[in-house]
Amino acid sequence: MKLLRFGPKGQEKPGILDADGHVRDLSDHVTDFAGATVSLEALDTLRSVDVAALPLVSEPGRIGSCLAAVPNxxxxxxxxxxxxxxxxxxxxxxxxxxxxxxxxxxxxxxxxxxxxxxxxxxxxxxxxxxxxxxxxxxxxxxxxxxxxxxxxxxxxxxxxxxxxxxxxxxxxxxxxxxxxxxxxxxxxxxxxxxxxxxxxxxxxxxxxxxxxxxxxxxxxxxxxxxxxxxxxxxxxxxxxxxxxxxxxxxxxxxxxxxxxxxxxxxxxxxxxxxxxxxxxxx
Structure with missing residues (x-):
C-alpha cells in the first residue's frame, strides 16, 4: 500500500493510492497516520479495505507529511x-x-x-x-x-x-x-x-x-x-x-x-x- 495524507496543513485526511495512482479517501477507516495507526496490526486491517470502493479524491491539493506526528x-x-x-x-x-x-x-x-x-x-x-x-x-x-x-x-x-x-x-x-x-x-x-x-x-x-x-x-x-x-x-x-x-x-x-x-x-x-x-x- 501507498498511504498518504492530503489537505491543508493541520486539516489533512488519510488517503491511499489506488491501482491507477488516484487518491482515495480513507477517513471512514482510520483517523490519521501516526503511532498505533501505522502499527503492523493496523496496516493489516487496512489491507482488507476495498480500495476501489473508497471515495475518489479528484483534487487532493496539498500533500502533507505521510505521518501526522512521530513519537521519535x-x-x-x-x-x-x-x-x-x-x-x-x-x-x-x-x-x-x-x-x-x-x-x-x-x-x-x-x-x-x-x-x-x-x-x-x-x-x-x-x-x-x-x-x-x-x-x-x-x-x-x-x-x-x-x-x-x-x-x-x-x-x-x-x-x-x-x-x-x-x-x-x-x-x-x-x-x-x-x-x-x-x-x-x-x-x-x-x-x-x-x-x-x-x-x-x-x-x-x-x-x-x-x-x-x-x-x-x-x-x-x-x-x-x-x-x-x-x-x-x-x-x-x-x-x-x-x-x-x-x-x-x-x-x-x-x-x-x-x-x-x-x-x-x-x-x-x-x-x-x-x-x-x-x-x-x-
Missing amino acids: FFCIGLNYAKHAEETGAEPPKEPILFSKATSALSGPFDPVIIPRGSVKGDWEVELGVVIGRTALYVSEDDALDYVAGYCTINDVSEREFQIEKGGQWMKGKSAPTFGPTGPYLVTADEVPDPQNLRVTLTLNGETVQDSNTDDMIFTVREIVSYMSQFMELQPGDIIATGTPSGVGMGMKPQRFLKPGDVMEVEVEGLGRQRQVAEAAEI
Missing part, C-alpha cells in the same frame, strides 16, 4: 561510505545515532524555511524507516519484521549550527520544516530489498546526489537491531538512515542553500519531493 525522529550519521569520505571522516565502527526535533516534520512539497542566522543550510536525501511494532533487543535476522514501511526524507541541516556551535548535532537538524517526509508511506511488503534503492537529489535541476542504499555502511536490519539494544522503538517512530555523498558541505567549494533554491528529492519507489527554500520572516 531518529537519524543515523555518516552511514554511506562515500559520504563519510567526502566529509573527511573515518567510517564509523558502530551506527552514529542522533535525533531531530519532532516539530521538524514537514510536508514533502512545503517550503523549507532557512532559519534566522543560518549561513550553511544543506540537503540530505535519505531512506526513512517507519517502525510498526514495539522493538526491544531485536536480532538482525528478525529486524525487518518490525518495519511498517518506508518513505523519502530530506534531512535538511544547518551545518554551522550542527558542527561549529558545539554540543550535539540535534540543533543543526531541528528547525521547523527541516524534516520533509513522504509523499507516501510505502508498506514494507512493497519494498523487498531496502538495500537496493536508488536515492537522488537535484538542486535547481542539477543532480547533486545520486547513489544507492547498497552504499550504506549499516543496513536497515543492522540499524533497527542495534538501536533496539539501547532503547524501545515504538510504532510510528521514524529513522532517517543516512545520506549519500553530494551534500553541500562536502563540495569544493562548499555550497549552501539560499532563498529560491529548489530541491527535488527521491528514493526509488517511495515517491518524489519538491521544496523551495525560503528565508525566515524577520
Whole structure:
C-alpha cells in the first residue's frame, strides 16, 4: 500500500493510492497516520479495505507529511561510505545515532524555511524507516519484521549550527520544516530489498546526489537491531538512515542553500519531493 495524507496543513485526511495512482479517501477507516495507526496490526486491517470502493479524491491539493506526528525522529550519521569520505571522516565502527526535533516534520512539497542566522543550510536525501511494532533487543535476522514501511526524507541541516556551535548535532537538524517526509508511506511488503534503492537529489535541476542504499555502511536490519539494544522503538517512530555523498558541505567549494533554491528529492519507489527554500520572516 501507498498511504498518504492530503489537505491543508493541520486539516489533512488519510488517503491511499489506488491501482491507477488516484487518491482515495480513507477517513471512514482510520483517523490519521501516526503511532498505533501505522502499527503492523493496523496496516493489516487496512489491507482488507476495498480500495476501489473508497471515495475518489479528484483534487487532493496539498500533500502533507505521510505521518501526522512521530513519537521519535531518529537519524543515523555518516552511514554511506562515500559520504563519510567526502566529509573527511573515518567510517564509523558502530551506527552514529542522533535525533531531530519532532516539530521538524514537514510536508514533502512545503517550503523549507532557512532559519534566522543560518549561513550553511544543506540537503540530505535519505531512506526513512517507519517502525510498526514495539522493538526491544531485536536480532538482525528478525529486524525487518518490525518495519511498517518506508518513505523519502530530506534531512535538511544547518551545518554551522550542527558542527561549529558545539554540543550535539540535534540543533543543526531541528528547525521547523527541516524534516520533509513522504509523499507516501510505502508498506514494507512493497519494498523487498531496502538495500537496493536508488536515492537522488537535484538542486535547481542539477543532480547533486545520486547513489544507492547498497552504499550504506549499516543496513536497515543492522540499524533497527542495534538501536533496539539501547532503547524501545515504538510504532510510528521514524529513522532517517543516512545520506549519500553530494551534500553541500562536502563540495569544493562548499555550497549552501539560499532563498529560491529548489530541491527535488527521491528514493526509488517511495515517491518524489519538491521544496523551495525560503528565508525566515524577520
